[in-house]
Amino acid sequence: MSGHRRVKDIDYDEDGLDSYEEDHSEEEGAGELSVEDKEQMRQNTILVKEALGDEHGVSEQAIQEALWHYYYDVAKSVAYLKNQHTPKQPKKPKQESRFDRAAAAATPMKASSEWDWCPEESAISLARPLAQDHYQYGAYAGFATQADTVRLTHELPDPYPLPGYPLPEPPPYYFSNVPPGALLSYAPGITSRSYLPDYVPVRRTQPRGPLLGGSASTAKPSKLAALAAARKKKDAEQKAAARTVDEGHKSSVSLLDRLAKKDIGAVETREENKSWVVTQAASTSSYPLRRKRDPSPVRTPPTSDAPQAKQPEEKPQEQTDLRAMPSIFAQTICFALPRPSRVEQKQSDSMPYLSCHDYATTTVTEVNRTKSDFFAGPSPDDVVLNAQAKASSSKSKQAPSKKPSGPKSEDGTNGVTNGVEKLSVEDTIPQRTRSKNLDIPALYASRPYKPSASFVVIGHVDHGKSTLMGRLLYDLKVVDQRSVDKLRREATNTGKGSFALAWVMDSTSEERERGVTVDIAMNHFETSKCTFTILDAPGHKDFVPNMIAGASQADFAVLVIDASTNAFESGLRGQTKEHALLVRSAGVRGVVVAVNKMDACGWNKERFEEIRSQIGAFLSLAGFKEESVVFVPCAGLTGENVVHSLLPCNTQAGWWHHGPLVSTLETQARASGTLDLRRPFRLQVSDVFRGGITNPLSVSGKVEQGAVQAGDVLLAQPASQTACVKAIEIDNEAADYAVAGQIATLHLTDIEAQHLRSGDILCDPTKAVKNITTFTAKVLAFEALLPQGVDVHRGRLHVPGRVKRLLAVLDKGTGQVVKKQPRVVQAGAVARVSIEFDGEVGIPLEVGNRVVLRNAGETIAAGLIEGVS
Numbered sequence: 001m002s003g004h005r006r007v008k009d010i011d012y013d014e015d016g017l018d019s020y021e022e023d024h025s026e027e028e029g030a031g032e033l034s035v036e037d038k039e040q041m042r043q044n045t046i047l048v049k050e051a052l053g054d055e056h057g058v059s060e061q062a063i064q065e066a067l068w069h070y071y072y073d074v075a076k077s078v079a080y081l082k083n084q085h086t087p088k089q090p091k092k093p094k095q096e097s098r099f100d101r102a103a104a105a106a107t108p109m110k111a112s113s114e115w116d117w118c119p120e121e122s123a124i125s126l127a128r129p130l131a132q133d134h135y136q137y138g139a140y141a142g143f144a145t146q147a148d149t150v151r152l153t154h155e156l157p158d159p160y161p162l163p164g165y166p167l168p169e170p171p172p173y174y175f176s177n178v179p180p181g182a183l184l185s186y187a188p189g190i191t192s193r194s195y196l197p198d199y200v201p202v203r204r205t206q207p208r209g210p211l212l213g214g215s216a217s218t219a220k221p222s223k224l225a226a227l228a229a230a231r232k233k234k235d236a237e238q239k240a241a242a243r244t245v246d247e248g249h250k251s252s253v254s255l256l257d258r259l260a261k262k263d264i265g266a267v268e269t270r271e272e273n274k275s276w277v278v279t280q281a282a283s284t285s286s287y288p289l290r291r292k293r294d295p296s297p298v299r300t301p302p303t304s305d306a307p308q309a310k311q312p313e314e315k316p317q318e319q320t321d322l323r324a325m326p327s328i329f330a331q332t333i334c335f336a337l338p339r340p341s342r343v344e345q346k347q348s349d350s351m352p353y354l355s356c357h358d359y360a361t362t363t364v365t366e367v368n369r370t371k372s373d374f375f376a377g378p379s380p381d382d383v384v385l386n387a388q389a390k391a392s393s394s395k396s397k398q399a400p401s402k403k404p405s406g407p408k409s410e411d412g413t414n415g416v417t418n419g420v421e422k423l424s425v426e427d428t429i430p431q432r433t434r435s436k437n438l439d440i441p442a443l444y445a446s447r448p449y450k451p452s453a454s455f456v457v458i459g460h461v462d463h464g465k466s467t468l469m470g471r472l473l474y475d476l477k478v479v480d481q482r483s484v485d486k487l488r489r490e491a492t493n494t495g496k497g498s499f500a501l502a503w504v505m506d507s508t509s510e511e512r513e514r515g516v517t518v519d520i521a522m523n524h525f526e527t528s529k530c531t532f533t534i535l536d537a538p539g540h541k542d543f544v545p546n547m548i549a550g551a552s553q554a555d556f557a558v559l560v561i562d563a564s565t566n567a568f569e570s571g572l573r574g575q576t577k578e579h580a581l582l583v584r585s586a587g588v589r590g591v592v593v594a595v596n597k598m599d600a601c602g603w604n605k606e607r608f609e610e611i612r613s614q615i616g617a618f619l620s621l622a623g624f625k626e627e628s629v630v631f632v633p634c635a636g637l638t639g640e641n642v643v644h645s646l647l648p649c650n651t652q653a654g655w656w657h658h659g660p661l662v663s664t665l666e667t668q669a670r671a672s673g674t675l676d677l678r679r680p681f682r683l684q685v686s687d688v689f690r691g692g693i694t695n696p697l698s699v700s701g702k703v704e705q706g707a708v709q710a711g712d713v714l715l716a717q718p719a720s721q722t723a724c725v726k727a728i729e730i731d732n733e734a735a736d737y738a739v740a741g742q743i744a745t746l747h748l749t750d751i752e753a754q755h756l757r758s759g760d761i762l763c764d765p766t767k768a769v770k771n772i773t774t775f776t777a778k779v780l781a782f783e784a785l786l787p788q789g790v791d792v793h794r795g796r797l798h799v800p801g802r803v804k805r806l807l808a809v810l811d812k813g814t815g816q817v818v819k820k821q822p823r824v825v826q827a828g829a830v831a832r833v834s835i836e837f838d839g840e841v842g843i844p845l846e847v848g849n850r851v852v853l854r855n856a857g858e859t860i861a862a863g864l865i866e867g868v869s
Ligand SMILES: Nc1nc2c(ncn2[C@@H]2O[C@H](COP(=O)(O)OP(=O)(O)OP(=O)(O)O)[C@@H](O)[C@H]2O)c(=O)[nH]1
Pocket: 214, 215, 218, 219, 459, 460, 461, 462, 463, 464, 465, 466, 467, 468, 498, 499, 502, 515, 516, 517, 537, 538, 539, 540, 596, 597, 598, 599, 600, 634, 635, 636, 637, 638
């Protein structure tokens, strides 16, 4: 029985956390079998013998060694022993798939001896899942070839005997012809620990096949073949053309790709002053885009050395009009000198320094002559700082006055101070926003009631998540016809016509080129009853960390399942179950299962029922309550039963009498639960935006608990820096406050950008989250758990650490300690473990947070933090 199936009756809720005794005193003898181990060994040996039968003739010692090796896992031991002791049968060559044919057409290759370097054991253990997942790992990523598949298929051992047996990682050679940098950019989830060491010894003698993007299930074979055959040639041509034809256009597209907003047209007029919103002049599309996420600034110690304004340098030779325009500071310094009319005209209305002298025409002699005058009085900085000090001292004594109190000149005749005098403090220094001291819980309770919810869209790669969400937005008129037509044209031109709707969500050029979602795409829409935030998660296993980040912000999940032949089954072996477990681990309680691509199976009721019974059983084992799981058949591509009910003319679907997907979403949103707004404020930063003029630093994320309003001072952890909330936006609209459950954008002041990264916490400074270095957690093990290195994930946060100690195995039902200090925690067991972070910097986590533990690209456990230190 796999780890996935042993999730029964596990409740991740905080309830019952206090009920466990803790006793770490008992140490077991190391190196010898304990009494329990011996008993377990004896019982499992009998089970293995029974499973093997007599004809295998495997010795008891071999059985016990296998059991020891697999930590008493009977199924794995049996599989191993069978593989070891069964003579290999020559297998029938697998029938070539469309992908194989396309790849062969593109790059004719014979099976080489590339496989021979790989140890036989690895070959056998990797062969089957790789062949099954050839598309996912290989052709999909563009690194594997037909030769790989053919060879792997010939080498296949007996089918994996274990249901839900976890897929191993792709072998290193799948990436062997990729430079390490490119490997990381293709697969950010792959750590150097998991792949890069193996990269070095791999040698390939022949070039790999080209990238075959697109969907196996929907692309036409002829197109694929043609695409593959022309790929190499086109790649070279396109790259050269893209580089030379329009550099400017390219950069604007790539910037555009990374931005998020609902309506480009609206932003073009409203957001001229936000540098993170790039307006693509040529584009008139209004499909939603993604905001640019700040590339996590490197945290550096704060420095007081502000960049200095450039001082005029002595240049013996004559300056001409060709010199660059002076800085505003230089113009301020030199404004007493005569000003040429050319500059007056140019700067007439826009510049605050109307009488400013054009420094470009000032000679060194002039500068020297007037230098003593310039520095006779206080510097502009001094004046401003003095005024600021005065303003703050007067503010503390008297009520704030609306009239700006500008700095008084100390020397009315001095040009510099006169110039600065014209500035008010408000013009120069961003005013700290004053809190309106709103009673947020009362306001929230009395607001016009329209529930809002965010949902994460999960499921195996290519099951149609992005297309379904694109269709939802299109049918709800969030995206207009013109934009979709444009996307259709673009998608068709690149041979990916069927992805047009998916491109509504997948907006980056990388995602469009590869035909897969890479990061969470966020979008908003509204129905007459609710407002929603979509978090479209990537389905590919390399991007599971991004999926976890989406799950942590969601109120419920939409699990998309491809109903077409074999796709559902391959999803079960892939990410369908893993995603479902992860969202449950992240605290999500409700799931809408969208049984998608029903058009591809002719709206077959039996197929729908089969999927409902299998997935329903799994979700209940994973801890979802039956009433929190709803199934809806739909087809994102055709739009049937997504927003509009099924047409009566669709006779095949006459058996479905319930509403479309959107009405199910509304029901789930209403059931999403109540909010406790009076708890201390917490927001995990999901994205950081910087560079805007009016809002130089903004962050977005889900308010996990409590509430925030403009003027509040927050503490950023782990940097331990305070910041002031200047303004708040929710769903791209200005808001007075944000409350738990809402995904908000906070515009911040009084903090440097390097103190904020995605994954950080903004919290109430009076009840702050502490930075910790170790914690204990109650976890459910998806794989056997040992003291080992792990990546600790919580939303956008992921930090390397290690399982320091296995403290106890717990009873799943009661939570009582079953065994103290176990040597290993079996897959499916619940355990209390102690985890330590690798670095010296503390990590902002607290009791009650949900964490996911991953190792080498696999999720190995998930659970709740019970204690921190
Ligand atoms: N026949 C049919 N094909 C569909 C349907 N929905 C999506 N597809 C096709 O399935 C392929 C993959 O769709 P995507 O929306 O990119 O899948 P995805 O799950 O978002 O993929 P990732 O985000 O990369 O995991 C595309 O070629 C779609 O046209 C559907 O309802 N019917």
